[in-house]
Amino acid sequence: MSRLAEQPASSSAGRDALLLVASGVRKSYRMGDSDLQVLRRVDLSVKAGEFIAIEGRSGSGKSTLLHILGALESYDAGSVSFDGQDFSRFSSAQRSALRNRQFGFVFQFYYLLPELNVLENTMLAAMVEHSWLSFHASKGSLKRHAVDLLKRLGLEERLRHRPQQLSGGERQRVAIARALMNQPRVLFADEPTGNLDFDTGRQIMNVLERLHRQANQTIIMVTHDRSLARQADRILVLKNGALEPAQA
Amino acid sequence: MYKLHLILKYLRKRRIAWVSLVAVMLCTAMVLVVISVMGGWLRMFRQTNHALIGDLIVHRYSLDGFGHYQEMMQDIQKLPEVKAVSPEIHTYALLNIANQLRTGVQVVGYDIQTIGQVNGFVSSLHWQPATLEEKAKEFDRNASALAARVPEDAEMLRGNAQAMRNKAAAFPSWDKPMAGQEYRDLLPNSHVDVSTWPGIVVGSGVIGLRPDENGVIERPDFIYRKWVRLTVLNVSESQDTLADTRVTRSYWLMDDSKTGVFQVDQNMVYVPFDLLQKDLNMDARPYTDRRTGEQKTTFARCNQLLISLRDGYDMNAVQPKIAKIVDDLEQKYGDLNFPDDVIKTQTWEEKQADFLAAVEHEKVLLVILFAIISVVAVFLIFCIFFMIVVEKTRDIGIIKSVGATSGGVAGIFLGYGLTIGIIGGAGGLLLGYLVVHNINWLHAWLARELGVKIWDAKTYVFDTIPNTMELRDVVVIVTVAILSSVIGAIVPAVRAARMNPVEALRWE
Numbered sequence: 001m002s003r004l005a006e007q008p009a010s011s012s013a014g015r016d017a018l019l020l021v022a023s024g025v026r027k028s029y030r031m032g033d034s035d036l037q038v039l040r041r042v043d044l045s046v047k048a049g050e051f052i053a054i055e056g057r058s059g060s061g062k063s064t065l066l067h068i069l070g071a072l073e074s075y076d077a078g079s080v081s082f083d084g085q086d087f088s089r090f091s092s093a094q095r096s097a098l099r100n101r102q103f104g105f106v107f108q109f110y111y112l113l114p115e116l117n118v119l120e121n122t123m124l125a126a127m128v129e130h131s132w133l134s135f136h137a138s139k140g141s142l143k144r145h146a147v148d149l150l151k152r153l154g155l156e157e158r159l160r161h162r163p164q165q166l167s168g169g170e171r172q173r174v175a176i177a178r179a180l181m182n183q184p185r186v187l188f189a190d191e192p193t194g195n196l197d198f199d200t201g202r203q204i205m206n207v208l209e210r211l212h213r214q215a216n217q218t219i220i221m222v223t224h225d226r227s228l229a230r231q232a233d234r235i236l237v238l239k240n241g242a243l244e245p246a247q248a
Numbered sequence: 249m250y251k252l253h254l255i256l257k258y259l260r261k262r263r264i265a266w267v268s269l270v271a272v273m274l275c276t277a278m279v280l281v282v283i284s285v286m287g288g289w290l291r292m293f294r295q296t297n298h299a300l301i302g303d304l305i306v307h308r309y310s311l312d313g314f315g316h317y318q319e320m321m322q323d324i325q326k327l328p329e330v331k332a333v334s335p336e337i338h339t340y341a342l343l344n345i346a347n348q349l350r351t352g353v354q355v356v357g358y359d360i361q362t363i364g365q366v367n368g369f370v371s372s373l374h375w376q377p378a379t380l381e382e383k384a385k386e387f388d389r390n391a392s393a394l395a396a397r398v399p400e401d402a403e404m405l406r407g408n409a410q411a412m413r414n415k416a417a418a419f420p421s422w423d424k425p426m427a428g429q430e431y432r433d434l435l436p437n438s439h440v441d442v443s444t445w446p447g448i449v450v451g452s453g454v455i456g457l458r459p460d461e462n463g464v465i466e467r468p469d470f471i472y473r474k475w476v477r478l479t480v481l482n483v484s485e486s487q488d489t490l491a492d493t494r495v496t497r498s499y500w501l502m503d504d505s506k507t508g509v510f511q512v513d514q515n516m517v518y519v520p521f522d523l524l525q526k527d528l529n530m531d532a533r534p535y536t537d538r539r540t541g542e543q544k545t546t547f548a549r550c551n552q553l554l555i556s557l558r559d560g561y562d563m564n565a566v567q568p569k570i571a572k573i574v575d576d577l578e579q580k581y582g583d584l585n586f587p588d589d590v591i592k593t594q595t596w597e598e599k600q601a602d603f604l605a606a607v608e609h610e611k612v613l614l615v616i617l618f619a620i621i622s623v624v625a626v627f628l629i630f631c632i633f634f635m636i637v638v639e640k641t642r643d644i645g646i647i648k649s650v651g652a653t654s655g656g657v658a659g660i661f662l663g664y665g666l667t668i669g670i671i672g673g674a675g676g677l678l679l680g681y682l683v684v685h686n687i688n689w690l691h692a693w694l695a696r697e698l699g700v701k702i703w704d705a706k707t708y709v710f711d712t713i714p715n716t717m718e719l720r721d722v723v724v725i726v727t728v729a730i731l732s733s734v735i736g737a738i739v740p741a742v743r744a745a746r747m748n749p750v751e752a753l754r755w756e
């Protein structure tokens with residue numbers, strides 16, 4: 001296991017400590033004979049407790065950047081480090097552990113497992129983290145934590161429902177609960193409202209905002225909706241493969 | 249943990265998984281049934297062949313047999329490994345049962361005192377001590393019922409019961425089951441004392457005794473009251489080639505023998521050794537040498553010596569010792585045999601080698617069949633799992649995005665294969681067990697309802713289908729079923745493990 005995984009979440013001191021740093025990140029996809037340059041030179045420093053919104057047109061590479069920052073995808077050049085440790089030094093298992101314990105993901109299309117009910121989907125990260133024995137040893141407290149999360153997201157009546165039986169907004173709230181299950185230090189949200197109507201989208205945004213303000217949750221959110229991005233501490237725009245501050 | 253959880257969920261929710269489970273189950277059951285029946289048949293075949301002979305045999309091809317067998321027996325008996333030796337004579341004869349049945353048979357002369365310790369003949373008989381005891385009990389029951397009303401009859405029944413028990417105690421013997429007067433009453437017009445006729449045992453098939461659907465043989469009482477005339481051709485070394493060598497002797501049918509080997513039960517009758525020896529001129533008898541006019545005695549002969557060993561001795565190790573005794577005696581008395589018809593000493597396996605080899609080939613066939621079925625099962629699981637992996641691509645991405653390692657994802661699919669293998673194998677075991685244990689009933693049912701008769705004693709030697717399972721076979725087959733399921737899951741599992749999480753998530 002990575003050293004990161006063993007460290008308690010509060011190890012990096014203070015509010016201003018840099019949690020996630022990307023510098024000169026480049027990424028291209030091979031498309032037949034030519035390369036498609038998606039990220040040319042991305043620099044980003046995220047402080048603990050920050051709420052960052054990344055804007056950009058469709059196809060500008062926002063999802064790609066988020067996946068790279070979340071250790072889900074590889075990059076061609078540059079460096080990314082979390083808590084001072086460079087991703088390139090991590091083994092595949094250590095990256096898995098990082099995703100499991102330090103990061104949480106919320107996707108545009110919810111991505112819940114259809115075979116599992118709401119409670120089981122929420123507990124997925126905990127199930128992955130624990131062995132069979134240790135899961136059962138701490139099942140009670142894990143379950144209480146998951147139910148507590150779902151309650152705060154207004155889903156206490158839905159614990160045994162399957163994803164297919166829920167509305168879009170409800171599904172996205174389950175996805176948020178799942179992302180928060182292992183108390184991640186960074187929450188990544190990729191157009192979390194992109195598939196929802198305006199009012200439902202607002203509710204989801206309120207959830208994220210509350211998380212940020214009350215729990216001091218570090219959030220990196222991708223959106224192409226300026227009105228939603230306003231909630232964030234900082235708004236960046238991904239354009240021509242690089243990040244720049246947004247004009248007001 | 250998520251592995252176990254997902255495996256169970258997938259198993260319950262995915263109907264396609266049930267298909268693979270049923271496929272594994274059917275494959276397992278099929279192989280179990282075929283292997284159990286064929287394997288059981290092979291075992292029965294060996295057992296009965298062993299029971300026909302004993303452990304070792306000294307024999308000669310020619311019906312003339314060989315002499316000095318008593319001395320040979322004494323020497324063999326001295327070996328510490330040897331439990332018992334019994335002489336045997338065999339020949340061909342014409343059989344006439346009460347003028348109702350005339351047929352050609354093979355006649356075997358057994359020494360009833362020793363044969364029981366050598367081969368399975370005694371336990372193939374119907375009138376065994378157990379049967380006699382059963383009869384005795386029945387007489388006793390009837391006697392008790394009659395005791396109050398007809399005391400004389402009850403007394404007579406008690407007498408019969410005692411007679412049965414006496415016979416059982418004296419067993420084995422060639423004693424006939426009924427009292428002398430009863431035999432005389434059966435043939436009142438005879439001018440000889442028919443009660444002195446010896447007893448003969450006939451193969452159950454000779455007199456048409458066949459098991460019914462349930463494997464039960466009905467034996468009408470009257471069959472043990474029939475007279476039998478047996479005509480043999482003696483093999484005297486008479487110089488008078490024109491002499492009539494037919495000898496006919498009358499017997500009472502006293503028992504039937506069911507070894508379970510169709511061809512044996514269909515063709516053999518058994519008579520006392522000394523009588524057959526005498527009828528075939530194989531006993532010691534005086535003659536006059538034509539050239540010298542000297543009075544000489546022929547030596548007694550038999551065709552075979554059947555030998556059983558004490559527990560724990562290897563027949564292959566004892567075989568040369570017996571062969572040496574035989575050789576020494578041949579040296580001592582001069583070799584009178586044809587060069588290519590020497591007296592052979594063989595283990596029962598060597599004697600039946602031709603049969604057993606044919607049967608061993610069947611085994612090879614079975615293994616090939618087994619291998620093909622396993623490959624089919626592996627392929628089936630592979631296809632189904634590949635489909636599931638493709639179908640579940642996005643789920644794999646999700647699981648990886650929350651931190652599952654590649655090994656963990658592979659574990660899900662391997663565990664899935666393992667679970668299907670275990671449940672399918674267990675189901676197949678249960679199904680196979682039910683089929684194998686009711687196979688004779690099933691076969692009878694098929695024959696009755698659909699007119700399909702697969703098993704015929706003429707081809708398969710035995711009249712019942714073997715219906716037992718060997719623990720070793722079961723363990724091997726179920727293990728292979730489980731392994732096949734896991735092997736079939738390996739490639740799909742590796743594919744799932746290698747998946748890039750982001751590409752998996754983008755999967756449409």
Ligand SMILES: Nc1ncnc2c1ncn2[C@@H]1O[C@H](COP(=O)(O)OP(=O)(O)O)[C@@H](O)[C@H]1O
Binds near residue numbers: 058060063065
């Ligand atoms: N696996 C891939 N192979 C090739 N091209 C890809 C791949 N993933 C993304 N792209 C391309 O990279 C560009 C950026 O994609 P994405 O990051 O999803 O943009 P956004 O999220 O900003 O809409 C798009 O043009 C897309 O077609």
Ligand SMILES: [Mg+2]
Binds near residue numbers: 063
């Ligand atoms: Mg996107």
